[in-house]
Every structure is written in structure tokens, then in C-alpha cells.
Amino acid sequence: MRVVIAEDNVLLSSGLELLLTAKGFEVAAIAEDAPGFIAAVAEHRPDITIVDVRLPPTFRDEGIHAAIHVRRQYPGLPVLVLSQYVEQQYAGELLSDGRGGVGYLLKDRVSRVSEFIDALRRVAAGGAVMDPEVIAQLLTRHTHDPIADLTPRERQVLALMAEGKDNATIAARLVISENAVHKHIGNIFVKLRLSPDDSGHRRVLAVLTYLSSQ
Structure with a gap:
């Protein structure tokens, strides 16, 4: 063999x-x-x-x-x-x-x-x-809701992503910097176990995960 x-x-x-x-x-x-x-x-x-x-x-x-x-x-x-x-x-x-x-x-x-x-x-x-x-x-x-691992702020960011808001709009809405938004989104990707190789689709996948949990 x-x-x-x-x-x-x-x-x-x-x-x-x-x-x-x-x-x-x-x-x-x-x-x-x-x-x-x-x-x-x-x-x-x-x-x-x-x-x-x-x-x-x-x-x-x-x-x-x-x-x-x-x-x-x-x-x-x-x-x-x-x-x-x-x-x-x-x-x-x-x-x-x-x-x-x-x-x-x-x-x-x-x-x-x-x-x-x-x-x-x-x-x-x-x-x-x-x-x-x-x-x-x-x-x-498969038995654990990954959204439960997000902080309240990360959930707010993800909810606005689900509304189709870009980073600048999210930053203005939450009164935080765009850099902070970027960091929150990075944490969301990690907690939702979205691969870096899905970089072109991770935002979509994160939103789909959020919507499926609602």
C-alpha cells in the first residue's frame, strides 16, 4: 500500500x-x-x-x-x-x-x-x-449558537452589518471609530469561526449566521 x-x-x-x-x-x-x-x-x-x-x-x-x-x-x-x-x-x-x-x-x-x-x-x-x-x-x-459568544457591542455591529451598513456608517451610528468597527468585525469573524481564506465572503457568511439565529 x-x-x-x-x-x-x-x-x-x-x-x-x-x-x-x-x-x-x-x-x-x-x-x-x-x-x-x-x-x-x-x-x-x-x-x-x-x-x-x-x-x-x-x-x-x-x-x-x-x-x-x-x-x-x-x-x-x-x-x-x-x-x-x-x-x-x-x-x-x-x-x-x-x-x-x-x-x-x-x-x-x-x-x-x-x-x-x-x-x-x-x-x-x-x-x-x-x-x-x-x-x-x-x-x-452544531449545538451551540455562535452568536451567544459575541459581546453586546459585537452583536450591535453585526446587526448593522445585516442591515447592509458599511463600516463608516456603523461607526457613525455607534459613535465609535472606524478602526474600532474593524476590530469588532475581526473578532466576530474569529468567534463565528470564519476562515481568513473566505475573506471575500466572510461578511456575507457572518450576516447569514446572524439571520439564521434570529
Whole structure:
């Protein structure tokens, strides 16, 4: 079973290579960034891929975007994502296509060798494997109203955004500076877990979230 790994940490990638080789896997390639990973998948057409969420150059979400990209380019390609933290939005997006062959584990699971190898084999066979912590946070996300996390001022700003007001108008209405409005909106995006990569749409998504909670 051939594997392509996307991991910039040399110690972890070397450890994974040794572990997988000892368990009968063939590590076809190890990429340190998203473009290298996408190219390696195209070249080797692996049976499964292992991808770190955060890759160079920004170490934010390049890996998870690369994973989603190859899943779209090669439908059903098994992808096991490793992350230091739970990235709820992207964990949910990976699950949403319903094709299976996807896993999302926190990195500390790698040290539990038998669990990790079992998860890898299940994903390669078309199953879905989610870290218990990921499941817990996704359930919390879907049962908790994110608007409740906003401060009263942030709710005022979001309500005016929902009315179609621009930042200058919001600032004048609330008698605060435009810079303050900008900061409030930034906090709203963070609390509503709207990705920076949705920069052209985050305002719309924030308003939709607000309207759906009313």
C-alpha cells in the first residue's frame, strides 16, 4: 500500500516513514509543502495520503486545503489528516462529501501505534475515522449558537452589518471609530469561526449566521 506524506517536521515525517515501512506500507514520497504534496499525489497516485493541517509558508491551513484539493481532483482518494489542534470548519468540510476514505486525527494519536495503523488501514479501505476530540467539538459547534459568544457591542455591529451598513456608517451610528468597527468585525469573524481564506465572503457568511439565529 503506497503512501504520500505531507509533513514539514523532519522528525515526524522520518518517524512516520520508519513506522509505516515497518508495518508493510510503501512511502512513495514525503512533501514539505502543499504544492509538493499535490505534485507527489499526481505522480505516484498513492493508495492513501497523510497530511499535516499546517504547512509552509504561513503554517495556517495550507495542508488541509491541499487535502481538500486532491480529494476533489481524485474523488475518493483516501486522506488521513493530522493536526495539533481541532480545525472544526475543515474537519466538517472533509466529512461533507460523504465519499468516505477520510480521517482526522490529532497528532498525539500517532504515538499510539496500533490505533494509528488501524485508523490508516480503515481510511485506506474507504472508511471514515475521526478523533474523539474532533467529534466532541463538532457536536458542540452544531449545538451551540455562535452568536451567544459575541459581546453586546459585537452583536450591535453585526446587526448593522445585516442591515447592509458599511463600516463608516456603523461607526457613525455607534459613535465609535472606524478602526474600532474593524476590530469588532475581526473578532466576530474569529468567534463565528470564519476562515481568513473566505475573506471575500466572510461578511456575507457572518450576516447569514446572524439571520439564521434570529
